[in-house]
Amino acid sequence: MSVNTLSIDGKMVTGTTGETVFDVAWNNGVRIPRLCHVGGVSDVGACRLCLVEVEGQSRLVASCRTAVQEGMVVRTDTPRLQAHRRLIVELLFAERNHVCAVCVQNGNCELQDLAASLGVDHVRLRYRYPKLPVDTSHERFGIDHNRCVLCTRCIRVCDEVEGAHTWDLRGRGTHALLIADFGDPWGQSESCTSCGKCVQVCPTGALFTKGKSVAEMQKDRRFLKYIVTAREKHEWIR
Amino acid sequence: MTDRILINPVTRIEGHAKVSIHLDGAGGVRTAQFHVAEFRGFEKLCEGRPFAEMPGLMSRICGICPVSHVLASAKAGDAILGVRIPVAAERQRRLMNYAQALQSHALSYFHLSAPDLLLGMDADPARRHLFGLAELDADFVRRGIRLRQFGQRVIEILGGKRIHPTWTVPGGVLKVVTTAERDEIAGWLPEAHATVRLALDRFRAILDGFRDEAAHIGNFSSLHMGLVNEAGELDLYDGRLRIVDGEGNVVADGLDPRRYHTFLAEATEPWSYMKFPYYKPMGYPAGMFRVGPLARLNVVKAMGTPLADRELREFRQRRGVVRNESFLYHQARLVEMLHCVERIEELLGEPELYSGQVRVNAGQNAREGIGYSEAPRGTLFHHYEVDDDGLIVRANLLIATAQNNLAINRAVEQTARRYVDNGRLREGMLNRVEAAVRCYDPCLSCSTHALGQMPFVVELFDDQGNLLDRAQRR
Numbered sequence: 001m002s003v004n005t006l007s008i009d010g011k012m013v014t015g016t017t018g019e020t021v022f023d024v025a026w027n028n029g030v031r032i033p034r035l036c037h038v039g040g041v042s043d044v045g046a047c048r049l050c051l052v053e054v055e056g057q058s059r060l061v062a063s064c065r066t067a068v069q070e071g072m073v074v075r076t077d078t079p080r081l082q083a084h085r086r087l088i089v090e091l092l093f094a095e096r097n098h099v100c101a102v103c104v105q106n107g108n109c110e111l112q113d114l115a116a117s118l119g120v121d122h123v124r125l126r127y128r129y130p131k132l133p134v135d136t137s138h139e140r141f142g143i144d145h146n147r148c149v150l151c152t153r154c155i156r157v158c159d160e161v162e163g164a165h166t167w168d169l170r171g172r173g174t175h176a177l178l179i180a181d182f183g184d185p186w187g188q189s190e191s192c193t194s195c196g197k198c199v200q201v202c203p204t205g206a207l208f209t210k211g212k213s214v215a216e217m218q219k220d221r222r223f224l225k226y227i228v229t230a231r232e233k234h235e236w237i238r
Numbered sequence: 239m240t241d242r243i244l245i246n247p248v249t250r251i252e253g254h255a256k257v258s259i260h261l262d263g264a265g266g267v268r269t270a271q272f273h274v275a276e277f278r279g280f281e282k283l284c285e286g287r288p289f290a291e292m293p294g295l296m297s298r299i300c301g302i303c304p305v306s307h308v309l310a311s312a313k314a315g316d317a318i319l320g321v322r323i324p325v326a327a328e329r330q331r332r333l334m335n336y337a338q339a340l341q342s343h344a345l346s347y348f349h350l351s352a353p354d355l356l357l358g359m360d361a362d363p364a365r366r367h368l369f370g371l372a373e374l375d376a377d378f379v380r381r382g383i384r385l386r387q388f389g390q391r392v393i394e395i396l397g398g399k400r401i402h403p404t405w406t407v408p409g410g411v412l413k414v415v416t417t418a419e420r421d422e423i424a425g426w427l428p429e430a431h432a433t434v435r436l437a438l439d440r441f442r443a444i445l446d447g448f449r450d451e452a453a454h455i456g457n458f459s460s461l462h463m464g465l466v467n468e469a470g471e472l473d474l475y476d477g478r479l480r481i482v483d484g485e486g487n488v489v490a491d492g493l494d495p496r497r498y499h500t501f502l503a504e505a506t507e508p509w510s511y512m513k514f515p516y517y518k519p520m521g522y523p524a525g526m527f528r529v530g531p532l533a534r535l536n537v538v539k540a541m542g543t544p545l546a547d548r549e550l551r552e553f554r555q556r557r558g559v560v561r562n563e564s565f566l567y568h569q570a571r572l573v574e575m576l577h578c579v580e581r582i583e584e585l586l587g588e589p590e591l592y593s594g595q596v597r598v599n600a601g602q603n604a605r606e607g608i609g610y611s612e613a614p615r616g617t618l619f620h621h622y623e624v625d626d627d628g629l630i631v632r633a634n635l636l637i638a639t640a641q642n643n644l645a646i647n648r649a650v651e652q653t654a655r656r657y658v659d660n661g662r663l664r665e666g667m668l669n670r671v672e673a674a675v676r677c678y679d680p681c682l683s684c685s686t687h688a689l690g691q692m693p694f695v696v697e698l699f700d701d702q703g704n705l706l707d708r709a710q711r712r
Contacts, residue, residue, distance in 0.1 A: 101298060101402070102294050134286055134287065135627075136288055136627040136628050136629055210628070211408075211409075211599070211601075212290060213291060213294055213407040213408075214293070214294025214295070214404040216407070216412070
């Protein structure tokens with residue numbers, strides 16, 4: 001395994017071959033914004049918030065899907081990137097119905113935190129106000145598609161960690177919708193083990209524990225690190 | 239020839255409304271209407287939401303009394319869960335409800351109505367507001383603002399925020415009161431007591447000067463409705479409904495608020511977004527009833543706290559058990575403020591308030607839930623129907639201000655009759671029509687489920703719609 005030396009925001013850092021720019025950056029204290037990435041499952045580059053500039057390339061690349069290379073010069077926080085990230089978050093808000101004031105996740109939401117950190121104090125785009133369903137047929141959990149950002153964290157944790165692959169996406173673009181099994185009500189899903197991992201990794205209030213009131217929902221992702229460490233290193237430590 | 243006078247908007251109330259006065263050929267008042275010019279549609283936007291989220295969603299109806307909506311909504315949620323909430327949670331909800339009534343009444347009295355009462359109805363409108371009053375008596379105004387601050391602070395301590403606290407949930411509340419919090423609340427009480435007593439004394443001193451207004455601003459016989467406890471005393475959180483008529487006869491007693499639809503119905507009129515609830519057995523519009531502070535004082539046997547009871551006795555000694563003068567809503571509000579301060583003090587001394595468990599958990603056990611409480615402006619009902627998955631299928635909100643709609647219209651008409659003079663627009667008349675509305679402290683944003691800002695315009699039309707006269711104030 002060879003070691004590569006590269007520059008991230010002017011800082012000389014090293015990463016082993018196969019490591020992503022995103023991971024190396026975070027390991028070195030450079031906090032690239034992200035929404036679809038969650039440690040412990042694979043990366044898909046869905047949210048595009050971790051876009052970075054690589055010298056010599058005109059296109060922006062998703063750092064979570066870009067392997068480090070020797071001599072790379074990466075910039076993570078330029079005005080161009082800030083503008084793109086801001087627009088991405090605005091697009092997310094405009095696409096569905098995110099009403100923080102009455103959301104179960106208010107105050108604990110990754111989308112809300114991102115918006116605040118990127119200075120999104122208003123949305124320049126016209127809201128689409130789609131009419132989307134809420135599925136509370138599951139005994140313990142609910143999904144509110146109005147708050148879903150299609151990051152697919154739930155799909156990956158269900159597939160890669162729990163091994164159930166209950167969740168997947170239906171449709172494309174703005175028609176994409178998270179579905180359980182073949183589009184059944186969640187409560188009727190035959191594959192769902194009711195483990196709740198999807199709920200815990202969801203960055204917004206889209207997946208929630210039933211009975212939770214406004215601002216009451218808090219997610220705990222430490223379990224994922226515990227399981228992944230146990231599986232990969234056979235160390236059962238919290 | 240028929241003329242029409244339009245007061246638009248009515249100022250120093252919560253929400254947007256206008257008044258139109260239709261004149262007969264001789265320049266006298268034929269009829270007057272109180273139009274609510276805003277529409278919000280909260281009942282519709284609840285549909286499809288999980289019932290557990292309703293208190294937080296309903297609190298957004300109003301920034302002045304979110305607590306009332308949160309409580310009624312959480313109680314409806316308790317009914318859907320099918321649970322009895324822990325005693326500590328019930329005490330906390332009561333405590334916050336008293337704080338809510340106190341802050342809302344303080345706002346109504348000191349901020350909105352005191353300028354009329356203490357500066358005089360005919361004072362220069364450019365000075366007849368809170369700041370004008372502050373020039374005259376800064377200490378009184380400061381005390382009023384502090385009194386409201388006290389109520390808001392209690393709400394903040396219990397619920398984490400002054401406005402839209404989300405601490406009440408179906409099944410109880412989210413946190414236990416600490417002794418440090420109790421001590422802070424207790425520290426405010428002596429000043430709150432003194433301020434309410436001062437306001438009551440000031441009101442009594444000026445009351446005789448408003449004899450004409452009291453007699454002609456909405457003085458009419460009507461039904462009065464309010465919640466009372468088992469002893470027939472004032473209860474703002476729970477209890478049964480009692481209805482008395484304008485002479486003090488009990489028309490109905492022990493009514494279960496959860497069966498409100500069996501004795502209350504709502505009519506609509508094309509000229510207002512606010513519905514017109516009435517007492518079903520007497521039909522529309524004869525079943526006009528009033529709710530809120532005056533109605534509550536009229537239905538109770540006693541307030542249940544010593545100082546407020548002394549005030550109630552004096553209130554009744556002046557002219558009988560039931561008072562029909564809308565103007566006395568102000569005094570009733572002050573008596574209730576005293577009651578609230580006394581009750582807050584009592585509750586802080588109850589060990590149950592601090593007794594551990596504040597929430598019970600349960601799944602959905604019913605398809606329907608009705609929650610109710612006495613909001614500052616009167617009885618409030620929240621009625622939800624949910625599907626098997628706990629999503630709202632239908633929501634019906636019966637708001638206190640709407641229940642006073644018939645009475646407000648009646649008060650406006652009566653006031654206009656007294657103060658409109660040959661179809662001429664006079665400052666004094668406009669003030670009194672507005673003051674008649676203000677007696678009820680209507681909260682229109684709640685009752686219509688407001689957007690926009692309108693200048694104060696009064697227009698006089700003839701029957702062809704021709705503008706005859708116009709006055710404007712901003």
